[in-house]
Amino acid sequence: MRLDLLLRISSKIFLPFIILFAFYVQFHGDFGPGGGFQAGVIFAAGIILYTIIFGIKKAQKDFPETIFNYMVPLGVLIFTVTGLISLSKGFNFLDYDALAHYPKHGQHIGIIAIELGVFVTVIGSMVSIFYAFVARGKK
Amino acid sequence: MALTTLGIIRLRNLFSVVILSTIYSFLMATLLLIFDAVDVALTEAAVGAGISTVLMLTVLYxxxxxxxxxxxxxxLPLIxxxxxxxxxxxxxxxxxxFGASDTPIHTHISVQYLERSMSETGVPNVVTSVLASYRGFDTLGEVIVVFTAAxxxxxILKRDKI
Structure with a gap:
């Protein structure tokens, strides 16, 4: 158990940067490369790294599985509700011009909202699938 | 890339096959980077080389x-x-x-996107504006695909727990 000291310490140093990079890719997606999907996968990779190094029990204690299970439909909900808000204001479905007085602002808010939806769903599915795989145990 | 592919076909040890496919994914990401498709390269590096390797290794376990x-x-399959x-x-x-600029895909809608993206959405990254704004409905479909797959x-994995 003590032999993987180097791995554990270095992954502890790396993990905040991985998560930070995921958020950078997420919120910088409209200026540089990236977006919800990429950010979600990077975030999930961070949590998977944590699980590999520290074991499934500790990981599930620190990042409870139920959160990720709820995140899968939550992202779809965020995406759809964004579309429905613009629909309720008399615009087309997913027409973000409706979200603010100034169309470009509306576009910005809308893109950030749906990227958030993608982000949440992708993290949820990746980590849930990984947890479900690992938790099966060897038969 | 051709060498890694041949290696994947020839090798019988699945562990090396997984590692080779990771190398293949990284090479693919580099290739996409050379083609200036940074968004796709990022996805390929994260999903192809990262998550799918981990999942494959879990399956091998x-x-x-x-x-x-x-x-x-x-x-017969070979034929x-x-x-x-x-x-x-x-x-x-x-x-x-390859790379010709007068082809149909470069003269119809791409030009429209490139010209109008900045003034209509105010987003400098055209990929994001196409994905999220012009093709928002498609992206919703993609999210639902991820949701359904998950x-x-x-x-399937948790059927004995319910």
Whole structure:
């Protein structure tokens, strides 16, 4: 158990940067490369790294599985509700011009909202699938 | 890339096959980066080289590491693959030369996107504006695909718990 000291310490140093990079890719997606999907996968990779190094029990204690299970439909909900808000204001479905007085602002808010939806769903599915795989145990 | 592909086909040790496919994914990401498709390269590096390697290794943990000898001759599938591959390569001769700027895809809608993206959405990254704004409905579909896939995999993996 003590032999993987180097791995554990270095992954502890790396993990905040991985998560930070995921958020950078997420919120910088409209200026540089990236977006919800990429950010979600990077975030999930961070949590998977944590699980590999520290074991499934500790990981599930620190990042409870139920959160990720709820995140899968939550992202779809965020995406759809964004579309429905613009629909309720008399615009087309997913027409973000409706979200603010100034169309470009509306576009910005809308893109950030749906990227958030993608982000949440992708993290949820990746980590849930990984947890479900690992938790099966060897038969 | 061709070498890694040949290695993946020839090798019987599945562990090396997984590692080779990771290398393949990284090479693919580099290739996409050279083509200036940074968004796709990022996805390929994160999903192809990162998450799918981890998932494959998890699967290997539950199964055997060495592939068994094939039980039947693979002549007929080989012929079918070669025929279809040959037809597809023949089909590429009908395509416009690589990188030509006067092809239909570069003269119709791409130009519209490139010109109008900044003034209509105010987002400098055209990929994001196309994905999220112009093709928002498609992206919603993609999210629902991810959602459905996750639900499907989870309901198979956790069927004994319910």
């Amino acid at each position: 539950y199964t055997k590491v060495n592939e068994e000898k094939p039980k039947f001759k693979s002549i 079918i693959c070669l025929t279809i591959g040959g037809l597809l390569i023949y089909g590429t001769y009908g395509l416009p030369p 639900i499907g995999v989870l309901s």
